[in-house]
Amino acid sequence: xxxxxxxxxxxxxxxxxxxxxxxxxxxxxxxxxxxxxxxxxxxxxxxxxxxxxxxxxxxxxxxxxxxxxxxxxxxxxxxxxxxxxxxxxxxxxxxxxxxxxxxxxxxxxxxxxxxxxxxxxxxxxxxxxxxxxxxxxxxxxxxxxxxxxxxxxxxxxxxxxxxxxxxxxxxxxxxxxxxxxxxxxxxxxxxxxxxxxxxxxxxxxxxxxxxxxxxxxxxxxxxxxxxxxxxxxxxxxxxxxxxxxxxxxxxxxxxxxxxxxxxxxxxxxxxxxxxxxxxxxxxxxxxxxxxxxxxxxxxxxxxxxxxxxxxxxxxxxxxxxxxxxxxxxxxxxxxxxxxxxxxxxxxxxx
Numbered sequence: 001x002x003x004x005x006x007x008x009x010x011x012x013x014x015x016x017x018x019x020x021x022x023x024x025x026x027x028x029x030x031x032x033x034x035x036x037x038x039x040x041x042x043x044x045x046x047x048x049x050x051x052x053x054x055x056x057x058x059x060x061x062x063x064x065x066x067x068x069x070x071x072x073x074x075x076x077x078x079x080x081x082x083x084x085x086x087x088x089x090x091x092x093x094x095x096x097x098x099x100x101x102x103x104x105x106x107x108x109x110x111x112x113x114x115x116x117x118x119x120x121x122x123x124x125x126x127x128x129x130x131x132x133x134x135x136x137x138x139x140x141x142x143x144x145x146x147x148x149x150x151x152x153x154x155x156x157x158x159x160x161x162x163x164x165x166x167x168x169x170x171x172x173x174x175x176x177x178x179x180x181x182x183x184x185x186x187x188x189x190x191x192x193x194x195x196x197x198x199x200x201x202x203x204x205x206x207x208x209x210x211x212x213x214x215x216x217x218x219x220x221x222x223x224x225x226x227x228x229x230x231x232x233x234x235x236x237x238x239x240x241x242x243x244x245x246x247x248x249x250x251x252x253x254x255x256x257x258x259x260x261x262x263x264x265x266x267x268x269x270x271x272x273x274x275x276x277x278x279x280x281x282x283x284x285x286x287x288x289x290x291x292x293x294x295x296x297x298x299x300x301x302x303x304x305x306x307x308x309x310x311x312x313x314x315x316x317x318x319x320x321x322x323x324x325x326x327x328x329x330x331x332x333x334x335x336x337x338x339x340x341x342x343x344x345x346x347x348x349x350x
Contacts, residue, residue, distance in 0.1 A: 006347040010140045012133075012149040014157045014199060015228060019206045019236070023173075026165055029336075029343030032072075036339065042073060045346050049075035050113030053150070056082050056120040061309060062150050062158070065337040066117060073342055075349075078113070090138060102135065106142035115349045116143055119150035121193055127267045127274040129153050146348045151195055154222060159308050160199030161340040166333040167204060167255070170304065175209035176237050181253030181299065183246050184215040185316040186289045187260030190279035194261040196308040198225045201240075205232035210239045214249035216286050218263055246289050253299040255329070257306045258291035260316050291317040296326050304329035 006021060014022070035042055051070040055063060067077040082088060089099040109116050118136050125131040132152035140147040149157055171178055182201055198221060201211055211233065215221075233240045243249060250256055263282060266275040291305055305326040311317050321327060 007350050008146060009348045010147045011157060011344050011348055012136055012140060012147060013155050014160055014202055022161075022164075022203070022206055025161065025343040025347050026168065026340070027343075028346055029161070029165055029339045029341075030168070032342045032346070033336070033339040036072070043071075045073045046070065046114075046349055047074035049073070049115070049349055051075060051077045051345070051349075052080055052109050052113050052116045053077050054080045054082060054088075054116065054118045054120075055150070056118075056124040057122065057151075059119060059150075061334055061337050062119060065341055066150070069338050069342040070345060073346060075114070088135075088139075090135060102138045103142040106139045106147075107144070110142075110144040113145065115146045115148060115345065117148040117150050119152075121151055121153045121195070122191055125153070127153075127262075129264065129267060129269065145350075148344070148348075151193065153193065154195055154198065154225070156193070156195035156199045156308070157203075158337065158341055158344070159196050160203035161344060162333055162336040163200045163257075163306065163308075164203040164207065165336045165340045166306065166329055167207070167209075169332065169336075170329065171254070173207065175204065175207035178209045178254045179252060180204055180209045180211045181249035181251075181256045181258075182211055182213045183249045183256070183258045183291075184219045184286075184289060185246075185258045185260050185291060186283055186287045187312050187315045188280070188283075189260075189312065190262060190266075190274075190276040190283065192260045192262060192312075194221060194264065196259060197221055197257075197261055200257055200306075200308075201229045202232065205229050205238065205240075206236055208233070208237035210241070212241045212243060212249045212253070214243045214246045216289070217244055218265065218282060219261070220264065221261075222264065246295060247298060250295045250298040253303055255304055255306055256291060256296060256299055256326075258295075258316065259307050260312065290315065291321050293318065293320050293324075296321055306330055306333055309334050 070077045086100040088102045088105045120132045266279045
């Protein structure tokens with residue numbers, strides 16, 4: 001297993017890694033998945049390693065894929081719910097015996113284990129867009145072991161790895177000539193994160209697909225991320241097209257990635273406080289934006305629907321799509337969280 005240059009690295013942003021490094025982690029993930037299918041053990045890869053998993057937010061796929069993954073590699077995962085300890089805080093936010101400075105938490109955990117993984121976003125940072133990433137970066141600053149980003153407001157690199165692993169299983173390493181129809185959808189909640197859209201498109205951009213991204217005019221993604229996607233696509237031989245109707249994204253697509261996400265302009269720093277009620281009203285203007293049979297039939301006959309899950313049935317996607325012939329890739333994508341993260345952990349944990 002060649003992990004030169006990866007051991008000891010943090011896994012916070014996909015932008016921190018070259019294509020060759022992403023390939024190394026994905027190649028290993030695919031091999032580990034094949035071994036798992038054959039019931040071949042690989043618990044000698046990270047024996048006796050300890051992964052501290054700090055979840056500020058609820059989780060099904062992320063928690064269980066990491067906990068199962070580190071066990072299958074020979075280690076052990078500790079589930080740390082911050083409310084059950086003292087809240088790790090940034091400098092200046094101390095709460096006298098009710099919190100503990102991140103600089104202290106990171107250094108203590110580094111002496112007790114081998115990796116720290118953190119999920120924090122949304123309500124847990126009052127929807128202040130950059131704050132969750134700032135907290136994860138602060139852990140990385142003080143930790144002497146690798147830090148893994150299990151999702152913040154801006155990035156979800158583990159999901160991006162599982163997404164592109166799923167695409168590779170369907171189409172191979174080269175996505176040139178493949179159309180990825182990526183779209184915002186309606187949803188009843190104003191609290192669905194934007195990070196999965198960011199990293200689905202960025203991860204895929206390493207492999208040269210033609211991305212057609214559809215969203216209502218108010219629902220732009222982070223301009224910094226969009227520029228990074230465009231630059232990576234140009235470098236790797238694909239294309240990026242922005243449209244304002246869902247049909248253009250779905251038409252003749254190989255994959256339809258359709259999910260709701262928040263309106264950035266109605267959240268801090270653009271607003272003093274989150275405008276969730278206004279967001280609900282805005283979303284209601286676009287109730288026809290749903291991954292239904294009509295939209296999926298616009299795609300290629302072999303097209304698959306993808307979503308990071310959990311999804312809002314009847315709003316983001318219909319039962320007929322998720323439970324029918326289009327939905328298989330969605331559950332492959334969920335399973336691949338386990339194997340993609342094993343590939344990451346095996347490569348970065350010393």
